[in-house]
Amino acid sequence: MAERGRRRIRVHGLVQGVGFRPFVCRLAGVYGVAGFVGNDSGGVFIEAEGRRPALDGFVAGLAGQAPPLAVVESVTVEVTEPIGEVGFRIVRSAGGALREALVAPDTATCGDCLAELTDPACRRYGHPFANCTNCGPRFTIVTGIPYDRHATTMADFVMCAACEVEYRDPGDRRFHAQPVCCPGCGPALRMVGADGLPVPGDPVTTAAAWLRQGRILAVKGLGGYHLAVLADQADAVARLRDRKRREDRPFAVMAPDLVGAHALVRLEPAAERLLTGMSRPIVLAPRHGNSKVAEAVAPGSRDLGVMLPHTPLHHLLAGQLAQPFVLTSGNLSNSPIEVEDQEALRRLSAVADGFLLHDRRIHIRADDSLVRVFRGRELPIRRSRGYVPAPVTVPWPFPRPVLACGAELKNTFCVAKGVQAFLSHHIGDLENYETLRSYAEGIDHFCRLFGVRPAVVAHDLHPDYLSTKYARDLPEVELVAVQHHHAHIASCLADNGYAGPVIGVAFDGLGYGEDGTLWGGELLIADLTTFHRAGHLEPVPMPGGTAAIRQPWRMAAAHLTGTYGDELPLIRRHRDQWPAIVSMAQTGTNSPLTSSAGRLFDAVSAITGIRDIVSYEGQAAAELEARVDPNESHAYPVRLTEGETLTIAASDLVRAAAEDMIAGIAVERIAARFHNGLATAVVRAVHSLRERTGLRTVALSGGVFQNIVLLELIVSGLEQNDFRVLVHSRVPPGDGGISLGQAVIAAARDRSADAW
Template sequence: MTGRVRSRIQVEGIVQGVGFRPFVHALASRYGLAGLVGNDAGGVFIEAEGTASAVTALVEAVRDRPPVLAVVERVSVTAVPPTGARGFEIVPSVAGAPPTGTARVLVPPDVATCGDCLKELFDPADRRYRYPFVNCTNCGPRFTIITGVPYDRAATTMAGFSMCARCEREYRDPADRRFHAQPVCCPACGPALALSTPDGTPVPGDPLANAAAMVAAGAVLAVKGLGGYHLAVDATDEAAVAALRARKRRADKAFAVLAADLSAVRELCELDEDAARLLSGARGPIVLLPRRPGAPLAPSVAPDSDEVGVLLPYTPLHHLLAREIARPYVLTSANVSDEPIAYDDADARERLGGVADAFLSHDRAIHAPADDSVVRFFRGAGLPVRRARGYAPEPFTLPWSFPRPVLACGAELKSTFCLARDRHAFVSQHLGDLESYETTRAFTREIGRYQRLLGIEPALVAHDLHPEYLSTKYALGLDGVELVGVQHHHAHIASCLADNGERGPVIGVAFDGTGYGTDGTIWGGELLVAGLAGFERAGHLEQVRMPGGAAAIRQPWRMAAAYLDAASEPATGLDVAVRNAEGWRAVSALAAGGGPAAPLTSSAGRLFDAVAALLGVRDTVTYEGQAAAGLERRADRGVRDGYPVTVAGPWPVVIRSTDLVRAVAGDLRRGVPAGVIAARFHHGLADAVAAAVRMIAQATGLGTVALSGGVFGNLVLLGGVADRLRADGLRVLTHRRVPCNDGGISLGQAVVAAATG
């Protein structure tokens, strides 16, 4: 054993379910090393024996050149006595608590089908030809099938499928890309596809061909995917898309469209290289893209929108359907509006029995639901709108540690939660709006699932200050934990800070629809001086009344009335007052009376609603942000000037948003085109925000600004504000990995709780 050394190597990070053990086995063979590799609750453990230079080379490769899907966070090396071992083997996983000093294993997200598996899928000579569950070490289900750790087949929903002899040989062969691929299977031993009617009656014949024929004939098909069921219809068939809208009770919000490949996407949308790379990558999100004029899509796919949410097939089943249907098809979450995605077979049949005409399903269970992720592009960078499949539960690794384990319960809308420990913050997949029993039940269930999977028992629980949020009520109902209430807009800014790995302090601009303010009013147009540990309200949009409270959210014309009254601007000559003449006087009286029926708000979202109603974009809405999105689309991109706005100081700074409404009304009476007015509104608001930030920067000496809140999903406003701030020499932070909307709130709550609790 002269000259031989042996080292025990512990690797932490996303290193299970990504081909790490086969990778180490191949390295050991290359460097002539003996020893072993296996999974444990902390990640991957290796014992490597050979020359010192060979062991060093293996450690360097593990740390610096891991498999493409792996994320190595730490490599620990300890010398142990050589044993004289010969050969290198993959050993059984070690269950139980992680080794002392190591974090618990990080669970990988699901991965879109790789190129090698696609070749097999469409090769008539291959034994997996047209098999909807082909996968390998480099692709396939991960998070949605994992039931426990370490990650082995027995701890997945594939446990009930015994490998046939041929799959077993692949699984055991170090030279095969399916070497220790846990979901490996084939038509002889794996899950099977089935087509049935809503009552469960099997449809005879080839399930795939029959399902595609049904879609081509105008039927609504429920399809069981990776993280849940989807509803599919022919995206070129207006009658089919309209029927889906009626059954799903989704009046206006756009549907996502699956296109077979990038060439098919280019027939529908404008597609640049950055978007093409994201669409075809391993995460496979829905990407919002500008629609081509004359694109062959039914009008009801994305009514009143110049964008289409497009995705590529990300499972073999979706690839096969795309080939069979031979045209783009709608692929939308299988649920009734505002409920979570259906993923359990029995629950899906119960909830979708009146929606789908047939069910294309299979017998591999989904353990964790995961909706599709949604990304919008801005100046070459992806901005997350909804973070779920392909991203969750990948953690955020922060440059600081959480002193105690944290659970952050998030907001009411676009619900996520966050569990945090050590340097990791795990933001859950998007769950939906906590306004229904189904979503609330999913929220509670997923918190328990994450706690078990990650081994996190929270000592601190963070929640929003709003006492009626169901997420707040969940937190207040827990025993044996310390509770930390976090103001909504502080959480937004903290989320942006954490997204960028920073602590602050910064000047935070938090623009959204509503949030419970510390003064008891409804905030939503806030300028804060904030770090993780605290904030001060340094400025805000002018407060106006919200006549009818929540009714004003659903009926933007009410905000138009309130803003006109606050601006002392008569409604004479404005179409919005004519359209709603019957209720206009009553709403104005309600606003004038004040009190609980017309609470004060500084909301930027309600300001956008008011202007949208004035311009005739929307008087009523069927989903959050609909009127504001329409106003953004209406803005003429060739117009650069903005309405003048008073910014009053010194502290807190107040942006006189009634100036904007007064200017909009004046231009409407002068017959100025709506697109010009919408653009001037956006630029005027951006000018005012920049002026307010300058005043706060001069008073505080701060040079960094964080932009957060759902209103900054508006790219005209985001670009306008960011450009002006940078021109002033300020550094601007925006979101990159979590949504700027309430889907990112839980991350902000978690870091605030850790800094203050």
């Protein structure tokens, strides 16, 4: 008989809230192992006793056979003396000062729970909150760790006897599922009018009936409220836009199932996998011309953001409707998504005709995630629900705990320790007071949740960013100022696990440059520690400063003035204001210089008559991309000026677009020629920098690289010239990824300082 042994085991990773302890109990039964398992602030602890071959198999199975939601990062084993233990059990969770346990993201309803939801014989038939160890709410309800019911908002609900039996049964898939509930004990759904008074009848049936009648509903989801209307009711969509004060920004659409999604958009296999996966993001895909969706759902766009139901409530509502419906963030324009019932009723009562809500508290708001697909891989646009707070693991350690404060717009923050960077959910634009308050509360929550007390705080170089001011107000920390576009490139490096150096192409809207001007079309020689500005788009004035962001025709005036001088062609739609704006550009009055690629897109969008004034950031560029004729192969020629710093003559693109407009060339062809010309110029510029530096790896980052047309053109051009090209796949290329770049730069400088 094999000799008996005992092992003290520690499992690190995403192992709380994913059914790991029940899995360990079942695994122990398979191998005939005695002992116990529990959660603590470091992860999962196990003591196991049995015959040594059985113990070896048990230990190997901890990683090799882990539950579907678990991510086992390490298993450490210590040999101890047997004590004759009998049976295997789950023990009470333990706290502790050192917090290393991970928290699972919210996860879409699993197949087993969905089957119960639609089975009249099941006691959870039609229950909007059905969940198990393999699915359901996690991050948005967690208040602390170790992950146990008392440390979630489900602590408000007393488990009934039937649920208690499941919770205690090692053979049940709800064994130690912390949010376990049923119609008898769980959260309750209700329907109220805009006046807050109850609406009689089954809440889901009533909600579906109201939507069919053309009404607007506020629906409480996992990470906050949504606003819903039927996607094919043009009048209802128009009312929603008017009441929400969201003029043009596209709405997302929830399809009832994958077949319904295929009827709306063209889905490649990677997009299908994302739509049906555990995270259930909004997937941006090309829309069918005959899809039954009102034009106002996504005006000016060839794409449509589609998602599938991710909670039992959404499945029930989608099942009753059996058709697509708009599901957009439940907030007023520029405010954070609503999460508290009373505040939602107060703020959204002027928008929604009724509210479908429940009494489970949302502890942390989390907007829906948004992704595109590029060459069969995920390209995140907004990383939030379903992804956060799973860490981004990097190859380089953080010597001291880091807080990275992120950018001003599309903000995320990041806390980091060990080799893990915890990017926050999407926060939004910090110019709004409520968003700024949510930002501060989120940082505090993450620091407590993951046991991070920042010693190093990284922030943007811009002195007036509210994220910068937040960093500077923190006591007893070491501050690290990081240039915006260096952070973009470092974010791409971290996303790909590559330390550099690289030729970095950072194209975005605006970022504060080291010379005090506004950068945004940058060619950098960069690694994780330092960077050198090797090239850029030629700078032009921004007449009126930030007013030029909201009014792209001002950028057209500035570019045309620089290109044509006094002989410039007139954009007749702004005849009265044109001379004053031209004068501002020529004299430099309230017209800071910028090399921004985003503002170049704005100018061409205005010149072609696509978009003179925007209602959301990036609108002009997105609509220019949407107009590209894929069959147009001509590229506008662009001069490169060699020197100590290489300059790309954006004026050549502007002149060519203006002259084609005067000649009556179709806008679609102009849009394509502009994209082709810019991409060709970038490839030539990068090739020139390779001749100087010998570098053959290129990193592409910045919000402009959400543009799939430009991204494909540049990646293809570089690969044809034997470059290795790094693009984003784990974090957004836009400002939502900035905080990761700031964090890894701060850590690299910390390591460099230690080396000295």
